[in-house]
Amino acid sequence: MKSILLQPTVLNSEFPDTADASRASRAALPKRSSLTRRDFLKTTALTSGGLVIGFTLPMGNKMANAQQPPKANTAPNAFLRIAKDGAVTVQVKHLEFGQGVMTSLPMLVAEELDCDWTKIRAELAPANPAYAHVNFGMQMTGGSSSVNNSWMQMRTVGATARAMLVSAAAKQWKVTPEQCRTENGFVIGPAKQRAPFGALAEAANKLPVPDIVMLKDAKNFKIIGKPTRRVDAPAKVNGTAQFGIDITAKTVPNLHVAVIKRPPAFGATVKKFNADKVNGIPGVTHVVQIANGVAVVAKTFWAAKTGCDALVVEWNMEDASKASTVDMRQSYRELAAKPGLPSERVSNGDALKAAAKTVNAEFEVPYLAHAPMEPLNCTVRFSQDGDKPGCEIWSGTQFQTVDQGAAARVAGLKPEQVKINTMIAGGGFGRRANLASDYIVEAVEIAKQAKVPVKTIWTREDDIKGGYYRSMFVHRVSVGLDSADKIAGWNHTIVGQSIMIGSPFEGFAVKNGIDSTSTEGVTDTPYEIPNMNVTLHTTKTGVPVLWWRSVGHTHTAFVMESMMDDLAKAAGKDPVEFRRGYLAKQPRVLNVLNTAAEKSGWGSALPAGRARGVAVHESFGSVCAHVAEVSVEKGQIKVHRVTSAFDCGLAVNPLTIKAQVESAVVFGLSAALYGNITLKDGVVEQSNFHDYPVLRMGEMPTISVHIMETGAALPTGVGEPGTPPIAPAVANAVFALTGKRLRTMPFNLDEAAKAV
């Protein structure tokens, strides 16, 4: 392989953000990885004679204010092990919770390693600074960034191992490495010698780590870009996959289970409790008070749950939230009528005064629970090894670094004394990236007091009522059209709670009082809109809020794309045509919009009683458009078909990418049609799937996903960008069909009729 040296770059500044990355042109030359030799740590303790490749990355300090990263554990700092039998085990540094990283990250490694794909094994990496997100400098999964930030890192791991295996073979055969090639798990020499990787691993491990490795040109990819079935699937179809909730006494002897009696309203605290009726329940072993309630610890879940039901707790309600949705709606709408704090996108608003027409609209979205299928849980065991105390945690978490720090504080230990085993998680959608590490911290509190290993399990009721919701938001928008029906000015006020203000990430995401996660999708709209004035009222309610699959885009795309549809109507134009007029400088967005329109048969006749609606939105560096085809039957919206076009840059695993877009559509439809957490006098009114319904099999539209073939050099976000445009696509289709404009989620045709 002839090397062509490019400008050396620092790995973790190579992709400043996913949006920039997505605009980068296709690389024409092989990439030289810039990791230096000192970045690599070879660890031999793990294997008996295999090859282990690991490295520490220079820590990105973009979130340096968040918290001090813990010192490196003594755990093996390895990304890759090649065993003598040829098994290739990849440590996956991101949480697997459905998005497919246990397949896509190993694909990056395997591509450069040239190994036999069937020999790939994937394991989730424990908490360790070595597994920090390349861009964020802490170990986490979020922002649809797992593949993007791992793109060079994981390929470099594979290429480095490959180079060492080749060197080992060359040495053995007394030829030069340049005379050798690799194929499907073998090094092949000039005289057609063949050595399997497994047989070379031990010798390779004794060689120095190369300073420079070559990465493949995209045109030579054999694995990246090929639809590849998930490596985690077999264990998930036969019941052997072990989720966090599946930790048993086999893994943690003497394991107990805890269920917590939680406050009836956010902010309420325990005044006193009476456990008289609990203590006689067979299996119950402890009743312990923690910061957020009282935990019943037992030998089994059912005993703990029965005990929890029998527990009588008296609560201090003085500081409890008294929030009611009805009152909040009123106050949010009043606030929306007045300009808020100016965002980075401001104008004086004068453009509207001269407008020929003005379109005014108010939008409202409710609190939403994440409701992942696996209820939150966390197993904690304290240990004492001589004079060394420790704490071991098993949990499906998106936020290992934050959780490790939080657990250490509660445990009275140093972060490096807390070991976190990352378990595969049954969904998360943002809930398992908790800034307060709520479900980790409480489990540590319980195990510390009970002095036995404890698995704390949330009931579904705990989950639905437990907060950390997508915030309720109200938007008020006024848009002026000039005499030629072109947008002349756009005034936009947003009202809702902030995720970031008051969190350790405030410095990172909040500028001049504006939390960018409240305004994203509006202030950075790809539409060329003149005189745009965006302001924000950040409210405080006592109800904890959090990111929820696609964060601010969950509501901003609904508002922007509903408005564009309304404006098309006001301008007397077709909705697709109208949007095109504002995308002249956005070829990527335009292509996605056009593809969705074309593939859906936009403009062609539909059976009576059906209509189409379109929406397109850019988020997480990717662009997604949906065309929804709907009918209204007995007052109910039925979505028959969704046609999607998706540009996620270089598509690493098209099979998973399509699955993620399908998934994002279903997730967004559940919110659009049903999702609604409401409060009355501080009490959450929903509790389980009967009053917090989600989409079921019989309500599924057919979904066809078209992945754009762009020749892009880098992958961009996949997990989230499909969610934002589905609600507006459906709302716009319903408008086309009925003339009723749905501006409140979840959609309610009767309410919309009143508004018209």
Added chain:
Amino acid sequence: MIRFTVNGERLETDISPTTPLLWFLRDNLSMTGTKFGCGMALCGACTVLVNGEPVRACSMPISAMAGKRVVTIEEIGKTPVGKKVQDAWIAEDVVQCGYCQSGQIMSATALLTKNKAPTDTEIDAAMSGNICRCGTYNRVRAAIKTAAASGSAASAPATKAARKAKASS
């Protein structure tokens, strides 16, 4: 003393008769393939077969199991239909987070055991008790059709996605 079989093994237990079957399986037998999702028979994650019928184990007291045959995800692959369903699940790349899939597979196996070629409406009726927050429903449907179409375990996957994927897995 309650006597019944789990995956062909005879058991007897004297635990509290109101204990749900789910927690007996998970906590007493350490059989964790059957999942807890809602505790109210609303989501189907805990579906097992009791005398061949799909049952939500989270809401089924252990006392009701006396004399019954319980089959769980750990064993379903040993039945011809269960094996076909699991193979089809792999072929169609159904799973995402995977947490609901034990229940989905148990419901699908119960359906296909009784009905060798279910219509879409019949699939909807049999599967609507199983929630998937990842939204794998369309692939679940495709896999049920693939399993129904496979006369033997070795037959080819039915959909385009599965055929494409075959090349690289």
